[in-house]
């Protein structure tokens with residue numbers, strides 16, 4: 001069976017030539033407006049594609065900054081390299097690497113930069129990359145202490161067809177090239193980030209990503225949606241290994257299950273989540289459950305109270321800190 005990097009290379013080599021004739025350039029600009037990069041920052045961009053975010057980042061970090069883009073599609077990287085040649089000043093601040101973004105440990109060109117990045121920015125790709133916790137775990141060591149991750153993931157009601165397709169493929173012993181079944185609501189990713197030692201600082205719901213209106217479908221649309229998903233989203237190159245008819249039947253069952261006599265609403269929304277590497281023994285930055293979605297300021301009264309407990313370092317683990325803060329609030 002095709003591995004995740006092989007599937008990504010297949011899909012994006014095919015899309016590379018027309019990739020930027022799409023909503024992606026506008027969306028990347030919108031995303032980058034929200035990222036507080038500063039001069040001299042070092043930025044890692046796993047799954048950088050044709051470099052949409054990397055070039056904006058290169059402008060923001062200035063001539064002493066560094067942007068490193070990693071991608072597994074040679075053709076997407078070709079697009080980025082061609083732009084480097086067209087825009088040499090920005091291009092000189094960008095290093096492009098052909099590698100699997102899930103295995104940065106085996107990338108010789110990157111080893112000296114381990115633990116040095118101020119930001120990691122992953123746009124429109126995280127849900128392609130397999131087990132989300134494993135991905136965050138693999139990426140975190142590349143950040144310096146307190147470094148930030150900016151990652152978008154699709155809303156649970158965005159491209160529901162693709163989520164059903166994941167289930168259908170799984171049932172048939174195949175691997176659909178995305179992994180979104182774990183996204184249930186806006187908290188799903190927060191829990192993963194926290195478990196992996198990140199402090200979630202903000203989540204923003206961005207609408208109107210591709211320009212498609214919110215649409216509703218009924219049970220009768222199952223076959224049309226199967227065709228749409230297979231032929232358009234993945235450019236028709238996913239191999240069903242002779243199981244396409246069975247896949248169509250399973251998809252219809254899944255679709256009818258969620259329609260359940262009603263309508264299926266499909267939205268054009270993403271969650272954009274910014275999180276920070278947790279620094280040992282710094283409970284004041286914890287942002288969790290009952291405290292909503294933004295970081296608790298260091299100066300807040302609740303953090304002051306907490307600090308006054310002078311807990312021993314073993315109690316300063318992030319998880320216990322969260323519970324303690326929650327308790328204090330009540």
Ligand SMILES: C[S@@+](CC[C@H](N)C(=O)[O-])C[C@H]1O[C@@H](n2cnc3c(N)ncnc32)[C@H](O)[C@@H]1O
Pocket residue numbers: 004005008009012024028046047048049050051052053070071072073076099100101102122123124125128129
């Ligand atoms: C939708 S594009 C996003 C590109 C860029 N971030 C943007 O927003 O325009 C997804 C990119 O992820 C890359 N990709 C997916 N899986 C990858 C992996 N395991 N390692 C490196 N790149 C990967 C693909 O090759 C493709 O260029």
